Amino acid sequence: MSYDFKTLSDADFEDLARDLIGRLLGLRFEAFCTGPDGGMDGRHSSAEGAVILQAKHYAGSSAAQLQAVMKKERTSIDTLDPARYLLATSRQLTHKTKAELAALIGPSLKSEADIFGPDDLNKLLRDYPDLEKAHIKLWLSSAAVLDRVVNAAAHTFAAIARDEIEAKVRVYAQNPSFSESAAKLEDQHVLIVSGPAGVGKTTLAEMLSYAYLAEGWELVPIRSLDDGFASLNDAKKQVFLFDDFLGRVALDKHALSMKDSDLARFIKRVRSSANARFILTTRAYILEEARRVSEYLADQRLDVSKYILDVGIYTRRIRARILYNHLLVAETPVEHIRALIESGKLADIVDHKNYNPRVIEWMTDRFHIGALSAADYPAAFLEGLRNPKGLWDTAFRTHIDDRCRHLLFALFFCSEYGDDIDNARVSYDALHHALCNRYGLPRDPKDFEEAVRILEGGFIAVSGDRLSFINPSFRDYLTEYLDDQVLLRGFAGTSRRSDWAEAVWRQGQRGATLGSLNPELAASFVSVAEAFQNWPTWKRYKADPRSMVIADGSNASRLKLILDWWNHCKEPRLIAAALALASSPPDGWNSWRDSEPAIELIRQLRDGDYFDEFPAAEELAQLIEAGLLRMLKSGVSSDDIEKLSDAIEENQTHLGPDICTAMNQLIADEFAEIYQRISDMDSESTLDEYLNTLTRLAPRAGLSKAQIARATDAVSERKIEVADKAESAEAPAFAQKRDDKNPFDDSDLINLFTPLLRRVSC
Known part of the structure; x- marks a missing residue:
C-alpha cells in the first residue's frame, strides 16, 4: 500500500519519520516538537556527535514553499552543527529538488540520500510492515x-x-x-x-x-x-x-x-x-x-x-495531542488558535484536573466556537473544563427555540443510540402538540423538519434515516435537566411507543429511594397502558420488506410496566389493561423476547411477595401461561431452547404441568431432528456447545442414552465436515507499544501547536 501522508497531522508525520528512519539506521531518536528555532524533530546523541532528524510535512505544498522554509532553517542547522543531518518530507521530490534542498541545508547533510521523500518513506513502510501496523492512523x-x-x-x-x-x-x-x-x-x-x-x-x-x-x-x-x-x-x-x-x-x-x-x-x-x-x-x-x-x-x-x-490516564504529551488533533480536524479559526498560544493558557488547559476528551471535542466544535470571539476563547475553554455542564446549558436555554427543545426532549426518550427519523417524528409530533397547547406556543406543520435542520451539527447528528445526539454528554445534561416530575407527567400521556413510555417512567424513578412511590406519575400513563394492545411489537424492515425488525417493547415488558404503574397508583383501569394485553398480545408471544420475562412474571404473580394486592393476579398468570403454551406448541428456535428450558426448570413449581410437557417435547424434537438442526452450524465450538446443551437438557425430557449417543454421533460427523473450512485467525500485527517516555515541558507544548498557525491558515 502506498501513502501520500495527507491524512496525518504534522505531529503524526514526525512520529512516523522518527520510527522509520530510526529503524533503518538502528538509532533511537529522542522526540522533539517542531519549534521556531529548534531545527530538530528527533535527536540521537553519541560520542561521535548528534544525529539530527527534521520532518517537514508539506504534502500538497509546492517545492518552492518547502525550499523557502528550509532556507530559513539553515541558521538553526548550522548552530546545532550535527554530525549528521536527516530530512524527511511528505512533499514529492525530484532529483533536481533534492539537489536544491541539499544546497540549502549545507555541509551537515552528508548525502542527498539523507533526504527522505514520500517514495522513500513508503519503501521503508514496505520493508518494516510492523511499523506500518504500529502507526494505526x-x-x-x-x-x-x-x-x-x-x-x-x-x-x-x-x-x-x-x-x-x-x-x-x-x-x-x-x-x-x-x-x-x-x-x-x-x-x-x-x-x-x-x-x-x-x-x-x-x-x-x-x-x-x-x-x-x-x-x-x-x-x-x-x-x-x-x-x-x-x-x-x-x-x-x-x-x-x-x-x-x-x-x-x-x-x-x-x-x-x-x-x-x-x-x-x-x-x-x-x-x-x-x-x-x-x-x-x-x-x-x-x-x-x-x-x-x-x-x-x-x-x-x-x-x-x-x-x-x-483509559482515563493520559500523559501530558497525549493530552496535548488530543487537543492538537481536535483543533486541526475541526479547522479551528487561526485567530482562536493564536489566542490559545499567546494567552499562555495552553498548559492550564492540558494540565486541568477536569481534562476530558469530550470537553475538548465540544470546545473545538465549530458550532460552539462560532459564538465566541478569539479573545474570549482561552477563558471560555478553561470555564468549559471547570464547569462542563455549563457548555450545554447556555446553548440549550438561549440558542435554540421551543420547537428545537421539544425535539431534543423527544429524542432523549428514544433509544440511547438514536432512532429512525419516522419514529422520532411520531414521538415529537405528540409531545410538541401537547406542550404547545399547554403553554400557548405557536405550532407549524413543518416544525419537525425545521428543528432537525437547526439542530443538526450542533446538538444532533443525522445519519441516513437516523437521528442521534451528537455528543453523549448532552444526554447526561438532559438527564439532570429532566429531573422534573411536573414536566414528566406532561410527557407521559404523549407516549406513542411502550419503550418511550418506559424511558419517561425510568427517568421519573431516577434517584428515588427503594420502595418509594410515585403515584401521580404512574397514573399519568393509564391511557398509554390501554393503548399497548394496539401497538405492534414488530415491523417490516425498510431495506428488505421480507424481513421483520423490532418496532417497540415486547409484550412481556409491557405487562411488567403496567404492573409497575399499578403498584404505584392502584388505578383499576390498569388491571383491565393488563388483562386485555395478556389476552390478545400484539403479534403474539415471542420466544426470543418474551419467554424468560413472561415466566418470571408468572412466578411473581403466583408467589405472593410481589403482587399480593393485585386482585387479578391468578387470572393474569393463567392468561400469560396459556399464551406461552400456544407459543411452545407452535415451535421454538433452537437458539432459545436452553434459556427457555432453564427458566421453566427454575420456576416449575409456579407453572402448570402442560408447560413442562410442551417444553420436554421441544427438547425431544431437537434430538429427533438433530441432523437438520446442525446442518447450518459451521464451527466445532458451536457444535460442541450445542451438544453440551442437548446433553444437559436430555434428562429433563427423559431421553435415553441411545438418543444421546445418536446426537453425539451426528455432531461428530458434522464436525468432520466443517473441520477443513474453519480458518483460525492469526494475531493482528497492530499491538506494538509506542514510546512516550520523553519529557514534554511547556516549550514542547507551545512548539506542538505553533505549526497549526501555518496549516490552518493555508
Whole structure:
C-alpha cells in the first residue's frame, strides 16, 4: 500500500519519520516538537556527535514553499552543527529538488540520500510492515480501509458517513492504551473498556474494531446480546462491539438480572472461538455496581476483571495531542488558535484536573466556537473544563427555540443510540402538540423538519434515516435537566411507543429511594397502558420488506410496566389493561423476547411477595401461561431452547404441568431432528456447545442414552465436515507499544501547536 501522508497531522508525520528512519539506521531518536528555532524533530546523541532528524510535512505544498522554509532553517542547522543531518518530507521530490534542498541545508547533510521523500518513506513502510501496523492512523485512514469500515457500518445500526469515520481516525491520539488493549483482547478474546465518562472509551473501542476490520475481520456492532448470538459465526473472523453495554446513565438492576447470564454465556462462547473477539465499553462506576448486583459478573470463574482497561490516564504529551488533533480536524479559526498560544493558557488547559476528551471535542466544535470571539476563547475553554455542564446549558436555554427543545426532549426518550427519523417524528409530533397547547406556543406543520435542520451539527447528528445526539454528554445534561416530575407527567400521556413510555417512567424513578412511590406519575400513563394492545411489537424492515425488525417493547415488558404503574397508583383501569394485553398480545408471544420475562412474571404473580394486592393476579398468570403454551406448541428456535428450558426448570413449581410437557417435547424434537438442526452450524465450538446443551437438557425430557449417543454421533460427523473450512485467525500485527517516555515541558507544548498557525491558515 502506498501513502501520500495527507491524512496525518504534522505531529503524526514526525512520529512516523522518527520510527522509520530510526529503524533503518538502528538509532533511537529522542522526540522533539517542531519549534521556531529548534531545527530538530528527533535527536540521537553519541560520542561521535548528534544525529539530527527534521520532518517537514508539506504534502500538497509546492517545492518552492518547502525550499523557502528550509532556507530559513539553515541558521538553526548550522548552530546545532550535527554530525549528521536527516530530512524527511511528505512533499514529492525530484532529483533536481533534492539537489536544491541539499544546497540549502549545507555541509551537515552528508548525502542527498539523507533526504527522505514520500517514495522513500513508503519503501521503508514496505520493508518494516510492523511499523506500518504500529502507526494505526496511517493505515486506518487509507482509502481501502475506510471503504471497508463504511461498507461494514452500512449494514449495522452504527451506519455513519465516510467523512465522519475519517474525522474520528484523524482526531484519535495514539497512546499506549491501544497496544495494551489489543494485547489483552488477543489474549482473552474479550475486552471490557471501562473508565470515567468522556475519557475516550468508545473511541478506543472503535479504533480497535476498525483495526481488526482492516485485517480482514467482520465488524459486528451490537445493541443487545441477542444480536450477538444471532450473528456469531465461528467460520468467520468476527469482532463484536457492544458500546455502553450497561447503559449510558444508570444501571437498570432488573434488566441486568435478566441478561447477565446471557453475557456470561456469550463471553464463554467468544473465548472458545479462535475467530471471535468481543469489545465492550462501560463507565467504571456502572461496572462496579453491576458486579455487586450480578452473581455472574462477580463470579471469580468468569474473572471479568482481567478484561477491564481504564483509559482515563493520559500523559501530558497525549493530552496535548488530543487537543492538537481536535483543533486541526475541526479547522479551528487561526485567530482562536493564536489566542490559545499567546494567552499562555495552553498548559492550564492540558494540565486541568477536569481534562476530558469530550470537553475538548465540544470546545473545538465549530458550532460552539462560532459564538465566541478569539479573545474570549482561552477563558471560555478553561470555564468549559471547570464547569462542563455549563457548555450545554447556555446553548440549550438561549440558542435554540421551543420547537428545537421539544425535539431534543423527544429524542432523549428514544433509544440511547438514536432512532429512525419516522419514529422520532411520531414521538415529537405528540409531545410538541401537547406542550404547545399547554403553554400557548405557536405550532407549524413543518416544525419537525425545521428543528432537525437547526439542530443538526450542533446538538444532533443525522445519519441516513437516523437521528442521534451528537455528543453523549448532552444526554447526561438532559438527564439532570429532566429531573422534573411536573414536566414528566406532561410527557407521559404523549407516549406513542411502550419503550418511550418506559424511558419517561425510568427517568421519573431516577434517584428515588427503594420502595418509594410515585403515584401521580404512574397514573399519568393509564391511557398509554390501554393503548399497548394496539401497538405492534414488530415491523417490516425498510431495506428488505421480507424481513421483520423490532418496532417497540415486547409484550412481556409491557405487562411488567403496567404492573409497575399499578403498584404505584392502584388505578383499576390498569388491571383491565393488563388483562386485555395478556389476552390478545400484539403479534403474539415471542420466544426470543418474551419467554424468560413472561415466566418470571408468572412466578411473581403466583408467589405472593410481589403482587399480593393485585386482585387479578391468578387470572393474569393463567392468561400469560396459556399464551406461552400456544407459543411452545407452535415451535421454538433452537437458539432459545436452553434459556427457555432453564427458566421453566427454575420456576416449575409456579407453572402448570402442560408447560413442562410442551417444553420436554421441544427438547425431544431437537434430538429427533438433530441432523437438520446442525446442518447450518459451521464451527466445532458451536457444535460442541450445542451438544453440551442437548446433553444437559436430555434428562429433563427423559431421553435415553441411545438418543444421546445418536446426537453425539451426528455432531461428530458434522464436525468432520466443517473441520477443513474453519480458518483460525492469526494475531493482528497492530499491538506494538509506542514510546512516550520523553519529557514534554511547556516549550514542547507551545512548539506542538505553533505549526497549526501555518496549516490552518493555508
